[in-house]
Amino acid sequence: MRRSHLALAMEREPDDDRVPAHPFLKWAGGKWAIAPRLESLLPHDVRDRVYREPFVGGGAMFFHLQPRRAVLSDSLFDLITTYQVVQRHVEPLLKHLERLRATHCTEQFYATRTAFNEQKDAPRVERAAWLIYLNKTCFNGLYRTNREGSFTNPGIHDPTTLRLAAAALGGAELVHDTFDHLIDRAEPDDVIYFDPPYSPLSRTSSFSAYADGAFTLADQTRLAGIFRALDERGCLLALSNNDTPDVRRLYAGYDISPIIAPRAISSKASTRGDVTELLIRNVDKYPRRPRS
Numbered sequence: 001m002r003r004s005h006l007a008l009a010m011e012r013e014p015d016d017d018r019v020p021a022h023p024f025l026k027w028a029g030g031k032w033a034i035a036p037r038l039e040s041l042l043p044h045d046v047r048d049r050v051y052r053e054p055f056v057g058g059g060a061m062f063f064h065l066q067p068r069r070a071v072l073s074d075s076l077f078d079l080i081t082t083y084q085v086v087q088r089h090v091e092p093l094l095k096h097l098e099r100l101r102a103t104h105c106t107e108q109f110y111a112t113r114t115a116f117n118e119q120k121d122a123p124r125v126e127r128a129a130w131l132i133y134l135n136k137t138c139f140n141g142l143y144r145t146n147r148e149g150s151f152t153n154p155g156i157h158d159p160t161t162l163r164l165a166a167a168a169l170g171g172a173e174l175v176h177d178t179f180d181h182l183i184d185r186a187e188p189d190d191v192i193y194f195d196p197p198y199s200p201l202s203r204t205s206s207f208s209a210y211a212d213g214a215f216t217l218a219d220q221t222r223l224a225g226i227f228r229a230l231d232e233r234g235c236l237l238a239l240s241n242n243d244t245p246d247v248r249r250l251y252a253g254y255d256i257s258p259i260i261a262p263r264a265i266s267s268k269a270s271t272r273g274d275v276t277e278l279l280i281r282n283v284d285k286y287p288r289r290p291r292s
Contacts, residue, residue: 027058188234
């Protein structure tokens with residue numbers, strides 16, 4: 001039986017300094033529902049080490065863990081810019097979102113989508129508001145590029161969620177870069193959690209929900225090479241992916257733990273439900289948990 005986040009919060013130590021923040025964006029493959037389970041499989045002192053997450057996406061694991069020294073990165077420029085705006089300019093952002101909420105309609109959704117795609121030089125706060133608005137109003141609340149569909153009554157303006165996210169992000173370093181940058185920046189004993197676009201379960205699957213381009217098998221292979229190089233450096237690693245023959249082949253020799261995860265975002269209700277994912281770790285580098 002999975003523990004809820006409320007139950008986990010009640011079990012925390014009195015000196016736990018985490019704020020009750022959670023993701024402000026919905027994202028394909030978001031880990032919020034299984035974050036407590038994943039935390040139990042990470043190094044026990046993860047919050048006290050440098051924590052790096054090179055595919056931050058919706059940020060579920062970061063908001064759950066709230067490590068004291070975090071470097072969050074992603075290859076999506078507008079996503080990282082939005083995190084920076086939440087971190088540094090949350091009050092102006094909330095004003096933009098309130099105006100969008102007050103005038104929300106189908107026509108505004110399409111106009112905002114056009115502006116987001118075409119007005120790349122618009123002010124950062126405005127573009128961040130557009131991204132959050134589109135994320136809340138597009139079909140199933142999932143940020144996509146150039147997709148159809150919108151919600152009629154979305155939760156566009158959520159001051160509490162965004163202010164708590166800003167507090168959690170306060171000391172984080174936010175970097176626009178691909179996962180390759182870890183080779184130049186990661187240090188021994190850093191904790192690195194990878195949550196890349198998943199290897200497809202079938203040959204007809206794609207990664208187009210993540211970005212304009214695909215994350216191909218060649219990219220998965222390159223990522224596995226980075227994983228092995230960082231393992232040799234002495235980093236403490238964990239990586240989530242689908243349970244496929246390709247993934248098991250690429251990470252042969254590492255600890256591979258099946259994780260049951262709900263698939264909450266899908267265009268068809270019939271395809272939502274529990275799926276088996278993998279968590280891949282170099283557990284031989286993990287410190288021993290202290291005896292209770």
